Amino acid sequence: MTSVMTSPTSTTSDRAPRTTAELREHARAVYDPLVHHEFPLRLATGVLPPERFRFYVTQNLLYLPDYARMLASGAARAQDDATLTSFARSVMNIVDVEIPQNERLRDAVVELAGPVPEAETVKAPATVAYTSWLLALAGSGDAADISAALLPCAWSYGDIARHLQSEVVDHPVYADWIAFFASDDYAAVVDGLRAAFDPELAELTERKRARLADIFVTGCRLERQFWDQGLHGTLWPDQTG
Numbered sequence: 001m002t003s004v005m006t007s008p009t010s011t012t013s014d015r016a017p018r019t020t021a022e023l024r025e026h027a028r029a030v031y032d033p034l035v036h037h038e039f040p041l042r043l044a045t046g047v048l049p050p051e052r053f054r055f056y057v058t059q060n061l062l063y064l065p066d067y068a069r070m071l072a073s074g075a076a077r078a079q080d081d082a083t084l085t086s087f088a089r090s091v092m093n094i095v096d097v098e099i100p101q102n103e104r105l106r107d108a109v110v111e112l113a114g115p116v117p118e119a120e121t122v123k124a125p126a127t128v129a130y131t132s133w134l135l136a137l138a139g140s141g142d143a144a145d146i147s148a149a150l151l152p153c154a155w156s157y158g159d160i161a162r163h164l165q166s167e168v169v170d171h172p173v174y175a176d177w178i179a180f181f182a183s184d185d186y187a188a189v190v191d192g193l194r195a196a197f198d199p200e201l202a203e204l205t206e207r208k209r210a211r212l213a214d215i216f217v218t219g220c221r222l223e224r225q226f227w228d229q230g231l232h233g234t235l236w237p238d239q240t241g
């Protein structure tokens with residue numbers, strides 16, 4: 001007998017992403033505008049006001065420790081040594097590379113634009129949204145949820161920088177930012193994250209992969225909102241009187 005399965009519990013098509021490449025493709029409607037965001041474009045072309053870059057870097061330094069905490073909880077939840085190693089390396093990369101690099105950028109831009117205004121030293125709205133979401137996942141998610149949440153941050157920066165390489169102008173602070181994220185070393189970091197996550201994704205149920213795709217999309221939205229915040233210098237309403 002040839003029949004088409006029509007029972008409500010059967011799956012006639014499995015559309016949830018099976019690889020990290022498919023995750024990015026699934027998120028295209030938000031990933032593409034994220035990668036072509038105006039903030040990094042103005043950064044590369046040297047026309048971003050230094051006050052806006054100072055604000056962005058200051059907010060980044062409030063974001064990164066929570067990002068590292070989320071990764072550390074990924075390590076705590078890892079079910080195998082390879083996943084544990086991958087999360088632990090990512091934590092150390094934030095602590096040893098990302099945070100010091102952002103501190104250097106902050107110091108360099110403070111030289112150009114003066115000290116960070118008081119109102120910008122607390123988490124701004126998009127920073128609160130992003131870090132609260134990361135920490136909620138750190139509390140309630142498993143290692144796969146945490147991998148899906150970290151990937152948009154790491155991956156989009158590499159894609160952003162590589163797209164902008166041909167636009168880069170000489171700038172005493174901004175040129176270093178693009179060079180760092182467009183480097184082969186940084187591409188290797190992202191490839192390592194994807195290589196760790198791809199085989200894990202392939203083994204999960206469709207339902208779980210659909211949840212991970214939602215997490216990835218939300219991560220992309222939060223990244224885009226973080227750039228928007230930097231572009232417009234968005235503070236809380238009570239701070240802007």
Ligand SMILES: Cc1ncc(C[n+]2csc(CCO)c2C)c(N)n1
Binds near residue numbers: 157226
């Ligand atoms: C809002 C925000 N999103 C992404 C990054 C980039 N980033 C975060 S962690 C990391 C290292 C790779 O895991 C990189 C490149 C950032 N700095 N700030």
